[in-house]
Amino acid sequence: MEATEIKYQKHLAKDYKSENAVRWCPGCGDYAILTCLHKALAELNLEPHDTAVISGIGCSSRLPYYMNTYGFHSIHGRATAIATGVKVANPALSVWVATGDGDSLAIGGNHFIHAIRRNVDINIILFNNKIYGLTKGQYSPTSSRGFVSKSSPYGTIEDPFRPAELCFGARGTFFARAIDVDMKNQVEVMVEAARHKGTSVIEVLQNCVIFNDGIHNKISDRSWKADNTVTLKQGEKMLYGKENDKGIVLDGWNLKGVTIGEDGYTLDDVLVHDATTRDNTLHLKLALMESTDGLPVALGVIRNVDEPSYERDYEKQIEEAQKNAPRKSFTEFLLKSSNVWEVK
Amino acid sequence: MPTNLVVTDIKQVTIRFSGDSGDGMQLSGTLFSTLSAIFGNEIATFPDFPAEIRAPQGSLHGVSGFQVRIGAKDVYNSGDKTDVLVAMNPAALKVNAQHLKKGSIVLYDTDSFQKKDLDKAQFTTPDPFAELNLDHIQPIGVAITSMTKSSLEGSGLENKEMLRSKNMFALGIVCWLFNRPLEIADKLLEQKFSRKPKLVDANIKALTDGYNYGNNIHLTASTYRIDPIESGKGFYTDVNGNTATAYGLIAAAEKAGVQLFLGSYPITPATDILQELVKRKDFGVKALQMEDEIAGITSSLGASFAGCLAATSTSGPGLALKSEALGLAVMTELPLVVIDVQRSGPSTGMPTKSEQTDLNQALYGRNGESPLVVIAAASPTDCFETAFESSRLALEHMTPVILLTDGYIANGSSAWKIPDMRDYPDIKPPYVQNHFNGDAGEWKPFLRDEKTLVRYWGIPGTPNYMHRIGGLEKDQFTGVISSNPENHQQMVNIRKQKIQNIAGFIPEQELTGDKDADTLIVGWGGTYGHLLEATLRILADGKKIAFTHFRYISPLPKNSYNLLKNFKRVIVAEQNNGQFADYLSSEFPDLKNIRKFNRVEGQPFKVSELIEEFTKTMEGK
Numbered sequence: 001m002e003a004t005e006i007k008y009q010k011h012l013a014k015d016y017k018s019e020n021a022v023r024w025c026p027g028c029g030d031y032a033i034l035t036c037l038h039k040a041l042a043e044l045n046l047e048p049h050d051t052a053v054i055s056g057i058g059c060s061s062r063l064p065y066y067m068n069t070y071g072f073h074s075i076h077g078r079a080t081a082i083a084t085g086v087k088v089a090n091p092a093l094s095v096w097v098a099t100g101d102g103d104s105l106a107i108g109g110n111h112f113i114h115a116i117r118r119n120v121d122i123n124i125i126l127f128n129n130k131i132y133g134l135t136k137g138q139y140s141p142t143s144s145r146g147f148v149s150k151s152s153p154y155g156t157i158e159d160p161f162r163p164a165e166l167c168f169g170a171r172g173t174f175f176a177r178a179i180d181v182d183m184k185n186q187v188e189v190m191v192e193a194a195r196h197k198g199t200s201v202i203e204v205l206q207n208c209v210i211f212n213d214g215i216h217n218k219i220s221d222r223s224w225k226a227d228n229t230v231t232l233k234q235g236e237k238m239l240y241g242k243e244n245d246k247g248i249v250l251d252g253w254n255l256k257g258v259t260i261g262e263d264g265y266t267l268d269d270v271l272v273h274d275a276t277t278r279d280n281t282l283h284l285k286l287a288l289m290e291s292t293d294g295l296p297v298a299l300g301v302i303r304n305v306d307e308p309s310y311e312r313d314y315e316k317q318i319e320e321a322q323k324n325a326p327r328k329s330f331t332e333f334l335l336k337s338s339n340v341w342e343v344k
Numbered sequence: 345m346p347t348n349l350v351v352t353d354i355k356q357v358t359i360r361f362s363g364d365s366g367d368g369m370q371l372s373g374t375l376f377s378t379l380s381a382i383f384g385n386e387i388a389t390f391p392d393f394p395a396e397i398r399a400p401q402g403s404l405h406g407v408s409g410f411q412v413r414i415g416a417k418d419v420y421n422s423g424d425k426t427d428v429l430v431a432m433n434p435a436a437l438k439v440n441a442q443h444l445k446k447g448s449i450v451l452y453d454t455d456s457f458q459k460k461d462l463d464k465a466q467f468t469t470p471d472p473f474a475e476l477n478l479d480h481i482q483p484i485g486v487a488i489t490s491m492t493k494s495s496l497e498g499s500g501l502e503n504k505e506m507l508r509s510k511n512m513f514a515l516g517i518v519c520w521l522f523n524r525p526l527e528i529a530d531k532l533l534e535q536k537f538s539r540k541p542k543l544v545d546a547n548i549k550a551l552t553d554g555y556n557y558g559n560n561i562h563l564t565a566s567t568y569r570i571d572p573i574e575s576g577k578g579f580y581t582d583v584n585g586n587t588a589t590a591y592g593l594i595a596a597a598e599k600a601g602v603q604l605f606l607g608s609y610p611i612t613p614a615t616d617i618l619q620e621l622v623k624r625k626d627f628g629v630k631a632l633q634m635e636d637e638i639a640g641i642t643s644s645l646g647a648s649f650a651g652c653l654a655a656t657s658t659s660g661p662g663l664a665l666k667s668e669a670l671g672l673a674v675m676t677e678l679p680l681v682v683i684d685v686q687r688s689g690p691s692t693g694m695p696t697k698s699e700q701t702d703l704n705q706a707l708y709g710r711n712g713e714s715p716l717v718v719i720a721a722a723s724p725t726d727c728f729e730t731a732f733e734s735s736r737l738a739l740e741h742m743t744p745v746i747l748l749t750d751g752y753i754a755n756g757s758s759a760w761k762i763p764d765m766r767d768y769p770d771i772k773p774p775y776v777q778n779h780f781n782g783d784a785g786e787w788k789p790f791l792r793d794e795k796t797l798v799r800y801w802g803i804p805g806t807p808n809y810m811h812r813i814g815g816l817e818k819d820q821f822t823g824v825i826s827s828n829p830e831n832h833q834q835m836v837n838i839r840k841q842k843i844q845n846i847a848g849f850i851p852e853q854e855l856t857g858d859k860d861a862d863t864l865i866v867g868w869g870g871t872y873g874h875l876l877e878a879t880l881r882i883l884a885d886g887k888k889i890a891f892t893h894f895r896y897i898s899p900l901p902k903n904s905y906n907l908l909k910n911f912k913r914v915i916v917a918e919q920n921n922g923q924f925a926d927y928l929s930s931e932f933p934d935l936k937n938i939r940k941f942n943r944v945e946g947q948p949f950k951v952s953e954l955i956e957e958f959t960k961t962m963e964g965k
Contacts, residue, residue, distance in 0.1 A: 018812070047807075049807045049808065049809070050805055051804075052649075052650070057815075065825070070810050070812075071814075072646070072812070072813060073813070073816065075671075075815055081638065081642040081643050084632075084639075085607060085642065085647040085648075085650065086646040086650045086804070087646075088605070088647065089603060089647035090804065093650065111635065111638075111639055114635035314630060322628065327626070327627070327628075330594055330595045330627075330765055333626075334591070337581060339378055339532070339535075339581050339582055340579055340580065341381075342578070342579050343384070343576070343577055343578060343579075344577060
């Protein structure tokens with residue numbers, strides 16, 4: 001008989017909800033993300049007072065106001081650097097960053113990649129709606145080439161960042177993707193992100209109902225979602241499709257979407273997902289799958305690798321230094337330093 | 345060999361060690377000043393080095409100098425002109441020729457004054473002294489390079505390694521000249537090269553041989569004795585301004601019982617603060633080298649939010665990058681210490697040269713009405729006091745504080761009596777759980793102490809006080825974001841008044857000299873030593889003059905206006921185009937007695953010039 005996990009939930013989702021009235025546009029994808037975060041924190045049994053949510057600037061960054069936790073709504077692009085300070089200062093806190101594609105990949109790009117490189121244990125929720133919403137409709141670093149917006153009336157002539165590529169380029173240890181409307185998957189990846197010790201990046205494909213409505217429709221709309229996305233689960237075959245009859249296989253060095261039973265492909269050919277391999281080559285390939293290449297967009301936890309986290313190593317160094325040199329008062333320290341002489 | 349050596353007692357002497365960037369002049373200078381301090385002299389040092397790490401050998405722009413002034417007492421600065429110049433090459437002679445006093449000794453290395461060396465320094469004749477019109481000095485040529493080599497023959501060192509010790513040979517000669525006991529120098533060298541015993545031996549040998557050489561041939565007709573000071577009893581060490589700044593933060597964190605956090609990014613001349621604090625893991629200090637200046641301050645602000653004494657260290661260009669985050673610290677009313685070790689600007693300017701040109705940036709360099717505390721350190725050891733004060737005010741008044749030091753005092757060092765921390769006040773941050781008397785549910789993040797207007801500090805991890813802060817304007821009562829016009833006006837006023845109220849928690853401004861004089865000299869920051877000496881010398885000349893030096897700039901001490909208005913003339917002397925003078929005029933618009941004395945050369949004031957200019961102004965010329 002399998003052991004049943006007995007779970008005692010101290011808090012309900014509503015305990016993480018602040019009394020402030022939520023002020024996003026009606027129909028905005030941000031509502032779902034907020035609700036999922038409330039649920040995820042409840043599932044994680046985190047104390048609201050041990051949780052800090054840090055944000056930058058933009059629609060997404062209003063999120064801390066709606067959390068009954070400690071919250072810091074800061075300045076454009078800097079949330080990851082602030083969060084780094086919070087986490088290193090007090091590693092016992094659960095630290096979350098709410099940020100957007102402009103906030104973290106344009107003005108805050110430097111802090112974003114360096115936080116990931118350091119692997120400080122913070123959870124970054126990246127709201128990717130491929131547009132600047134709060135400034136009313138300019139293209140963002142994730143907008144596709146040719147995208148027409150108020151600041152690109154002739155279409156952009158630049159290629160977008162793909163967040164996973166940046167994350168892996170910065171040696172990221174955790175990357176997950178979710179769609180705003182898919183709340184079950186979203187809560188799951190948030191919980192996984194929190195449990196991962198190191199920087200976690202969750203890219204949420206989020207709809208801006210006013211300035212970029214339907215940008216993710218091909219994958220978020222119910223009629224296409226099953227065929228155009230695959231939800232990856234650790235240790236499970238990469239199956240998708242309305243009938244769950246499609247799978248991801250390796251074709252030479254490339255990934256390929258196939259239908260089982262067609263073209264000689266069997267279930268045995270379908271890849272099994274392993275998010276924990278140190279080599280990120282396959283994770284990157286999975287993260288970059290697009291429907292234009294005949295592949296489903298990957299959702300779920302794509303990479304989840306255990307590496308030393310910055311704040312833990314910092315604590316270790318302090319412990320070691322104090323073990324070798326027992327703590328003294330400041331005056332004692334000076335008296336024992338070199339070049340001390342006495343005037344009698 | 346002459347035997348009738350005269351030992352002359354003198355009060356003070358200024359010595360400059362000068363040579364190529366790679367000649368080890370900073371080390372010779374540091375050792376000489378430290379051993380003089382240990383010997384019991386007052387010291388003031390001025391490392392003057394180029395921005396280039398290793399400029400072409402023998403070139404004029406590669407000259408690195410270390411000036412040290414030692415004395416029995418009253419050493420307030422590193423001195424204008426030199427009594428002794430050690431010139432390791434012709435470029436060093438040329439660069440420093442203008443700073444030589446009449447009759448000064450120039451000790452030079454004859455081995456490196458050959459034709460090719462003279463060419464590199466752009467001399468056109470074989471006699472560099474004549475070419476520079478140096479007929480008023482005593483040149484002493486010593487074959488330093490070749491004698492160092494023969495001194496270290498058989499030491500097992502490579503030729504190149506032996507040559508590195510020529511700075512020690514030169515130092516040995518200087519030690520003989522000033523009757524410095526070599527035992528102290530030996531001990532310092534043992535500490536310095538503790539991991540390389542071979543180098544300890546070689547350096548001590550070269551030093552001793554240099555000393556003996558001076559002694560045996562009696563290089564000069566007299567040597568000099570500078571008596572030890574009769575300073576207060578106690579333990580002393582020598583410290584430069586950057587180290588003292590780092591120490592001030594450590595001491596304040598200890599007094600407040602909080603974790604010290606530094607987020608920083610390397611920048612000349614502030615990097616030493618970061619480098620000192622990363623060493624102090626034995627104190628549990630968390631010092632992070634971040635990816636840029638902005639991450640330096642924002643990680644600090646995050647740490648402040650999380651309950652640390654948080655600081656960031658930088659210089660002018662870095663402060664410019666930190667402006668937006670400083671505004672956030674003002675808006676969120678979080679404690680933060682920002683150290684700006686000023687250097688010449690604008691832009692990259694002259695990174696290794698010192699100036700006081702960031703005052704306006706510190707006072708006004710942010711968007712919106714953005715008041716904060718500005719403090720300036722007066723000397724290397726005062727960096728400790730002001731870093732402590734900055735921390736105290738930041739933590740107790742929940743505000744960012746900018747501490748202005750400068751390259752001159754940051755790199756300069758002096759003897760420092762090790763403080764007894766029992767003499768310093770406890771620091772008591774306004775933790776919400778200690779101060780807010782009432783139902784935690786009723787507490788809002790911008791409720792304040794009625795008298796000081798300081799808000800309470802609710803730190804993540806504390807039950808029942810969860811709250812949100814941020815850069816948006818908040819309602820003064822509920823703490824909820826608000827763009828109500830009356831509320832904004834009131835919040836602007838409250839933030840200003842909160843800083844003004846700090847005037848009640850800092851000492852009053854003091855006066856030196858003759859309070860009945862017509863003329864008051866006003867200074868701030870790292871020019872203290874020069875201004876004090878100029879004042880004392882004018883007083884000693886029988887003239888009436890007074891001097892006041894500001895450490896607290898925003899807010900100003902309460903008695904500032906009354907103090908300034910009593911004088912017929914107020915000469916504000918600063919290393920910028922009059923930023924503090926303009927600030928005083930704007931704070932006290934009815935003062936009509938303010939005059940300016942300004943130099944923006946990237947070099948310390950010259951006391952002789954100050955005396956001349958002040959005297960002229962006093963005499964109405």
